[in-house]
Amino acid sequence: MFPFAWLLGLSPGEAFQVAQYMGKKLITNEFVVMLEAKDAIHTFSPHMQATLSMFVTSFANVGTVGIIISVFKSFLSDDKVTIISRSFAYILLSGILVSLLTAAIGGIFHW
Numbered sequence: 564m565f566p567f568a569w570l571l572g573l574s575p576g577e578a579f580q581v582a583q584y585m586g587k588k589l590i591t592n593e594f595v596v597m598l599e600a601k602d603a604i605h606t607f608s609p610h611m612q613a614t615l616s617m618f619v620t621s622f623a624n625v626g627t628v629g630i631i632i633s634v635f636k637s638f639l640s641d642d643k644v645t646i647i648s649r650s651f652a653y654i655l656l657s658g659i660l661v662s663l664l665t666a667a668i669g670g671i672f673h674w
Contacts, residue, residue, distance in 0.1 A: 564581075564582035564583075564585040564586045564589075565578055565579055565582040565584070566579040567582070567663055568582040568585060568614075570667075571614050571663070571666055571667050571670055572610065572614075572671075573610065573611055573614065574630055577604070577611045578606065580611075581611060581614060581615050581618075584596050584599070584600060584615060584616055585621065587599070588618070588619055588623075588624060589623065589624050589625070589659065590624070590625060590663040591619060591624070591626075592624050592626070592627075593619050593621075593622075596619050596658070597619060600615065600619070609673055610623075610670055610673055613669050613670050613672070613673035614666045614669060614670040614673075615666075616666075616669070616670035617662075617665050617666040617668075617670070618662050618665070618666040621658070621661065621662035621665060621666075622658065622662075623655070623658030623659045623661065624658075625655065627658065628651060628654050628655050628658065630636075631654065632644065632647060632648055632651070634648050635647050638667075
């Protein structure tokens with residue numbers, strides 16, 4: 564996640580720290596990262612705070628995609644759910660890209 568965090572306009576030190584939070588958020592969920600970053604966020608630069616806050620509050624993680632698939636399972640036929648389940652990687656990738664775009668736009672407004 565470091566290249567993406569660096570492209571968001573963060574310095575290399577900040578980008579490495581934000582990339583760690585981003586990776587942890589994608590695998591676990593946003594609440595884990597919020598609890599971890601709550602004590603240290605006041606020490607971050609305003610740009611880093613805005614970027615991290617925008618990325619963390621998105622819904623791009625493995626658990627969210629699982630929830631989406633299970634909701635579709637409740638009201639679609641099994642063959643359509645199978646097609647959606649095969650697209651798991653694409654759904655996760657699109658969520659990550661939208662989260663990065665949201666963080667980039669939020670960071671631009673706080674520069």
